[in-house]
Amino acid sequence: MNNSKSMFPCGRSRRREFVWEMGGGFTGLALASLLAGDRFFSGRARASTSNPLNPRATQLKTKAKSCIFLMMNGAPSQVDLFDHKPELEKYSGKQLPADKEYINSGNRKVGYLTPAWRKFRPGGQSGLMISDYFPMVRNHADKLCVLNSCHTDSHAHGSALVAMNTGKTLIGRPSLGSWAVYGLGTENENLPGYVTILDKRGGPISGQPNWSSGFMPATYAGTLFRPVGDPILDLKGPRHLSRQAQRQQLDLLAELNQRHLSARPGAADLASRISSYELAYRMQSATPEAVDLAQESRQTLDLYGIGKQPTDEYGRNCLIARRLVERGVRFIQLYSGGGHLEETWDAHAGIESNHGRHGAEVDQPISALLTDLEQRGLLEETLVVWGGEFGRMPFSEGKNAPGRNHNPYGFSMWLAGGGVKGGIKYGETDEFGFESMTNKVHLHDLHATILHLMGLDHETLTYFHQGRDESLTDVGGNVIGDVLA
């Protein structure tokens, strides 16, 4: 509990009062949709109001319309990437002072303080220090707002990933993207509002709960998008059913459904199901179009490193993210790293081997994404978030051991575009890069800030569930005012 708010945070008021309080900020339609999604109101009202994904006016006047979350699954090492700690050179080979307490995740060997495995250099006008694992991202230093003082609530991947995505270490809550879509709807009804693209090597630990809508309707859950082939499940039927043959089916279905409906006048539920088929039919062409990179110029493909290794996969994902942003998708999460251990950023076996590999996979694509968004004038309205579920220890896993263990006490993330100040650092870890010391950023603060940048107030964006107005940040979280442009 890192703030000084009411010690009685649970639930704020009866729902009706909430509605009254919020009245000014929402359009009538948005209000109706918001209420429709709420269990306080009857399911009938829910069924007969408009699509829960309809776009809604923002609560706040801010810039970001979309968010791209670059999820470095496995936890990248802050002292090797974005948290420059020259002092580690001095302490190299010494142990972390005994008064620094921590949980030794997985009971691994505790070794010695180890300086960054690659050199840090200043980037851009701002001179932000970024290491040689991200030489191309460094060229965008003036766009980045690096949060060096992040901390989180778990040292284990499974629960920390869930926390980074949903605010709590316990599974079962809606994820950040679900909150965004619940609050804002989507601007393109032919595409899902919230898209998750996984690394080909596998999903994140804990799986589905990472993009779940928890206790909200499944409408708000992340939709897994595959970067090649059909982007979403069940987009195509069997081969022999061509688009024309399927049109025949839909026409017959519409005829039968229309007869059924005409004997049941005023049945909004039946009517909305009829229209959902037309929407589905359009999605079948709109979604493959959104991931069809053949429409992109050679120059663009080259910019992202598509068609060459090791950048091809993440390059594609980043380019798809840009295309989705252009098409009004609200929230996109791109995983780098999948499965377990070295297939992710989980660099127990060696920072150089692991981060060298994964950094090379994502550096050019991320740099290209920032360039491309800026060139198209999209960066202003697109918030880019980079980070993992926690950080890594400044010490090794044994004498001369090349890897580092988990560290939830201090780590770095960065934001770019979407109304954040560029070229700044916010917050600090101690001299070792071990724990967050000044201007600490808890993941609730990060979430509050992301929502804020997207025009949502994390305190009033609530969903009534089992007697309580639930929110993403629960009882914690403050918007980090200093990073807002």
Added chain:
Amino acid sequence: MPLARNLLLYLLATLIAPTVIAVDFERDVAPIFITRCLECHQGSEPSGGLLLTSEAGLSKGGKSGDAIREKLLERVRAGEMPPEKQGRSQRLPAKEIAVLERWIEAGANWPDQRTLDWFERTTRYRAGRDWWSLQPIKRPEAPSVKISGNAVHPIDAFVMNKLQQAGMKPAPRANKRVLLRRLHYSLTGLSPTREQLDQFVADDSPKAWENAIEELLASPHYGERWARYWLDIARFAETSGYERDQEKPYAWRYRDWVVKAFNDDMPFRRFILEQLAGDEIDARSEQSVVATGFLRLGAWNDEPNIPADYEYDRLEDIVHTTSSAFLGLTVKCARCHNHKFDPILQEDYYRMGSAFWPGPIAARSGGLLGGPTTNELGYDKVLGWTDISAKPRPLHLLKNGERLHPRKQVAPASLSSIPSLERRFDPPPDGAKTTGRRLQLAKWIADPDNPLTARVLVNRIWQHHFGRAIVRTPNNFGFLADPPTHPDLLDWLAAEFLSSGGSIKHLHRLILRSETWRQSSLHPQREEYSVRDSGNRLWWRAERRRLDAEALRDSMLQATAELDLTLGGPSFKPTISPEALEGLSRKSSAWKASPVEKQNRRSLYIYMKRGLLPPMMTTFDLCDTTLSCGERDVTTVPTQALALLNNAFVHRRSEYLAGKLTDDFATAEERIEQAWTSILKREPKRDELLLAHRHLNVQRDAFDRQAGVDALAPKMSMHLRADQAKTRRNEGQVESITDISGNGRHAFQKREDRQPVLNPNGFGGRPTIEFSKRDYLDVNGSPMKGQYATIICVANDHGPPGHREIISNWRRGENVGSSVFLGLTAENTVRFCDVFNKAGTIPNRDRPFILTAVNGEHLAAVYHNGRLLKSQSNPLRTRKLDTPWVIGQQGNINGEFWQGGIAEIRVYDGALDRHERRTVERELAERYEIELPDAHSGKKRSSEFLALASLCHVLLNSNEFIFID
């Protein structure tokens, strides 16, 4: 006008009132203290040290020590008290300030011994102990309403009464077809057959309805339907969740226990006692301990950040599930502080928690998955719960719920919310193995005088029969609950339920015999009524309902007569497309689908894995399994349409039904009629018949046009067929076979003594190449372009015992353990590379057969005549493709020679999908007159067949099929 009136009131309150009305403490002052001040100024640690519950507290004042009454007034006037909340002023209305002023002016009289209690009464902001749901159930008299004709069912009397008061009329009774269909779904989740419907419509006997109800209540499928609702409430799943998402063995036995409890109409008291304390009851049995699985079903993290904190999270899971399920109270909200809205003290949370605290809640060996040992539980192969000590660690109330700030030790007891029932739990007798706390808690919950238990239960039963409950928030009967639409009816049902000894079947009978339930979902005055009562809170018509995820899937299988109605036992894992498995961190190992023949069971038996709930089910609003769910969402989204339009499961159903109809009926008319009968349980109308005919014709023509194109030909990387063989001097010895795929992978044999022989009249009258002794062929280059490929051969075998190969690139010293080969072993089992080295025997191997080997990203498998022999859901380890390939022996060993005919070998680049593979296998089967074992697969998928499948598919997507009127 309102402004003027407010002004007037203000004047009245501030100027006139003091002179004419004396302030009364009970009437005027106490409510202000209770509503405005006590939230903070009460308890053992009142805010600012100021206790406002008693005169003594008021007189003593706070830490600041000022003359408290004046100070209080000053701060209230200044708007400092109550303090602002979340940036909003909580300043008291002028009227309330005036009351306090006058009270203090008049000497601040506080009645002797009067102690204020924050919970004593309901205020604008929260519920007190006088809250309606906490009051005793008094059986109300059914109102007398006038309805022409027969005696009025009490349920109808309650509903009619309110409708009449509103000047509204109920909808007419639904027709008999609608009623029987609704009844079947309501009680069993399955559809009636057309025969059952026709019979019921024709049955004019007065007992027909009662008989139908009784018949279904006696069906074992009744329990399957109603168990599912309870499983949602019990947050049922069969794995732990989180990183490893381990299976919780025997969770399915709990599911079966619930099914049986419903089928046996277990008295509700026992239903409660066994689930919470089946290990503590006198009649303890293996089954009653299985029931304690209720406490074991939650998600469980084997690697919590701080294990000592995680104990409290687990405690919350169990307290929350128990209190939501049985009491409709959100007790968990009191973990950190007194409940914000309901009369639940923080201590109450810990009192209830103390019942579960003696269980295996602390971190222990991971293998126990958060449960007791077999020894502690007393039963093997049971997922159950028991205390691990009769003298457990004390449980302390935690300030703000924080473990490091323990306050007083909490004595095990019931909740205090219902003072007349409040009781401490007795300590266990000497020598007891458990604390007996759960049994006492269970008995407290099951006490007939506990008004919540029966109200919550009857509300749930009503909810599932009507689509909406009387209290529309079924897991919450507190202040934030929706008020009951018919409070008297709720109490009448609860009283009936109690006097029946807690019989749920009795409730079903009551409800289903009412006219209210039998109303039509259509109403002649719909337009007017839906404005007056859009939420249908007065029950002026029935709610039309969409089939839920389970009923939808079951109904599809039922429509095609594929549904396997086997009861109980371990769950099955449905096939989940590789695309949908991508979310798992361990893609290949995490999901092994059950054999296809086990997959047509009811949806209740689908294996519930927390990390991977079946996408088809979640799309149709299967609820999350982490928290108790009293009511599922009902959404209508395009992804549902996509699933029904495109998912392979639905297409398999339509094609299966089309196959059956093609087999059993000769004419298009009959097939159309039977499609309507199977899916919609009625015959098609004339215009529908015409539409269906037109659809069949248009689709057949479209499929005909497509069939000319062999869509798969471009994928072939090698195609050797015996009729392409060139023989030496036309005497039969094969010198070469041209690769007709156009890739130049010709086969040849230059050594005359090793050339196989062409048999022009081999399989089904078509040519084969006969290999005997030491015959073989070399291949020009690699038939496989990449790692993923499909090899399909047509051959027969009269080989002697010993390995023998059809095709191979094995090479000593270069390609051991990474080569590709397909053949038979000495035991006459199929082998494909060294991975599937004993994939299963093949019957009648001297007759021609088709062998298919697939290596793909998500599936490597071997099939015999289209029948799966063996598979794995990940690709083979990387194969080395560049060593020389041969046909008819094992690589370069000069041995393991094929002894038999080979008619054709096809290699496709990439793994063919199921449909593609079947297409090729069927084509080959037809060509070489091989019978495929699958009943319908041998049938040519003619355009006519596909058109019929298309029609069935449309019907399975129709609103008529998916909605219940």
